[in-house]
Amino acid sequence: MEITLAALHGRWTTLVVRELLRGDHSYSELRVALPTLSDKVLSDRLTQLGEAGVVERDRQPGWPPRVRYALTPRGQRLGPVLQALWDWGAQAPREDGAEISCGTSLL
Amino acid sequence: MEITLAALHGRWTTLVVRELLRGDHSYSELRVALPTLSDKVLSDRLTQLGEAGVVERDRQPGWPPRVRYALTPRGQRLGPVLQALWDWGAQAPREDGAEISCGTSLL
DNA sequence: CTGTATCCTGAACGATACTG
DNA sequence: CAGTATCGTTCAGGATACAG
Secondary structure: OHHHHHHOOOOOHHHHHHHHHOOOEEHHHHHHHOOOOOHHHHHHHHHHHHHOOOEEEEEEOOOOOEEEEEEOHHHHOHHHHHHHHHHHHHHOOOOOOOOOOOOOOOO | OHHHHHHOOOOOHHHHHHHHHOOOEEHHHHHHHOOOOOHHHHHHHHHHHHHOOOEEEEEEOOOOOEEEEEEOHHHHOHHHHHHHHHHHHHHOOOOOOOOOOOOOOOO
């Protein structure tokens, strides 16, 4: 559990993972999708996630430089985890019973 | 999802919740079960979790003061969430396939 | 017993500017 | 395009002492 929390450490990490769950992205695509993150933080998170074995960096030769970020198999398995986080947050306001009916997905 | 992460905010929050998933506890029982937390942090987490509607504080009259902390129904529903975090962390080291066979539980 | 008050440190965050 | 460097701010966390 500590491992997971360490991998997801940081306020924005889950958002980055969520974005990559939809498919791989370039750096600028991530920047557009997550405008609240500064360059530094986005870079930090990508590095951290790389070290955690969650994302893979694919640098393509040529000019201009193109880099694609994709989830590793291990990263893909974070899908259910994020879904669990999402679900609890979505149903949390209700005291008990009577959950939100539709099967909302985070994707 | 932000709601969930806000509720679980802090390095030690999940450990407090995990402890309370086993049943309600007094303050001193929590302190013994979680020796790594300073008084301040434990108090902070309990207050935060109270405001998040996850734990309930039950102050009993008389002397010496006795207080019991218990999860609300909403807090109980964090069980599967923590389990998801636990599971990912437990299987993460393996690249793919061949998971840890036993159905380890965090409780 | 059950906490709160205070002070301190280190880490995350955010903005901006700059490099390969 | 894809980042890194630097700097200042903010905030969680740890230790200790004190209070209801």
